[in-house]
Amino acid sequence: MRHEDPVLAPLFGTVDHHFVAGRDAVPVRRTDQIAATGHFGAFFHTPFLLRGAVTTGVTALFYRGEMSFTQALPQSVSPSRLSDFQTCPRRYQYASIERIPQPASYATAKGRFAHYVFEQLFTLAPRDRTIENAREFIAPAVEAILTEDVRADIDMDDAMLAKLIAETDSILTTYFRMEDPTAISSEGVELRLGATVNGAPLFGILDRLDRDADGTLAIVDYKTGGLPNRNYDSQTFANAELYAALCEASLGEKPKKIRLMYVAKGETIERDVTDVVVKARSNSASNAWGRINQYYDDGDFPATPSINACRFCSYKELCRANGVPVPR
Numbered sequence: 001m002r003h004e005d006p007v008l009a010p011l012f013g014t015v016d017h018h019f020v021a022g023r024d025a026v027p028v029r030r031t032d033q034i035a036a037t038g039h040f041g042a043f044f045h046t047p048f049l050l051r052g053a054v055t056t057g058v059t060a061l062f063y064r065g066e067m068s069f070t071q072a073l074p075q076s077v078s079p080s081r082l083s084d085f086q087t088c089p090r091r092y093q094y095a096s097i098e099r100i101p102q103p104a105s106y107a108t109a110k111g112r113f114a115h116y117v118f119e120q121l122f123t124l125a126p127r128d129r130t131i132e133n134a135r136e137f138i139a140p141a142v143e144a145i146l147t148e149d150v151r152a153d154i155d156m157d158d159a160m161l162a163k164l165i166a167e168t169d170s171i172l173t174t175y176f177r178m179e180d181p182t183a184i185s186s187e188g189v190e191l192r193l194g195a196t197v198n199g200a201p202l203f204g205i206l207d208r209l210d211r212d213a214d215g216t217l218a219i220v221d222y223k224t225g226g227l228p229n230r231n232y233d234s235q236t237f238a239n240a241e242l243y244a245a246l247c248e249a250s251l252g253e254k255p256k257k258i259r260l261m262y263v264a265k266g267e268t269i270e271r272d273v274t275d276v277v278v279k280a281r282s283n284s285a286s287n288a289w290g291r292i293n294q295y296y297d298d299g300d301f302p303a304t305p306s307i308n309a310c311r312f313c314s315y316k317e318l319c320r321a322n323g324v325p326v327p328r
């Protein structure tokens, strides 16, 4: 599900309680999975690193104190960008304050490609949501998702395109074994939600919000990557649980379930949404938003390098150029 904000926040401005429901509200272009493409134009513009400090048990590296940002602080933040911030504040700075584009990867392109097909499938009347009709959206997905910039980022050639199409077809086959979309009652797909939650201005785009047979709401999030570790931790559901808080604040109704659909693997992981979890996620978002404002005012978003944080980060080379000891 997605999510936000270097691109969307400036477009939507203040987000208090704006909400668009139903299929009439879609489609919208997903902007969080693949940010606008391009490369590190601002490569050497950041100030020197000066010192180390310790926060929350990890080494945090700060800029010299005189830095201030010419870019405005985004007016809202998505669950995924909050997660970025909590992993490494410097990553949030690069992505959301400086808005340095992150090049597409094959994995992100595939994710967007599959999400596009699912989104289009759910614009059809329930009886028309067949696998044959779903396959009809693959060709439009090539046009809509594989822009020249994306193709350049991932060095796409004919063999890669054929692989992407074959893998998407396989995802569709697997998906239709997981559920029958003709029987799904959806309140919205690519549902745009914005509300201030516990002082944090949140904005995000939900893959799908279902009305289950028992009348309750369920958050559905498609995952095109691998399954989490069997002992999946609370982070697996963290974004979706924050979306539950966002739904409650926007719609006045708290979803009862979260459904993570691993559509490449044929497995769904479900979890109930509890008041305790929603409150905890809201408090965490509020705390993070307070720190974002504080770091912005200070001109310092600390870097917290680690193997896990840096492994898939697009800003590795930029960080290294600025003296951050990014693990190899």
Ligand code: SF4
Residues within 6 Å of the ligand: 088, 089, 090, 091, 094, 303, 304, 305, 306, 309, 310, 313, 314, 315, 316, 319, 324, 326
């Ligand atoms: S490379 Fe590591 S330290 Fe640098 S922004 Fe990314 S996660 Fe943070």
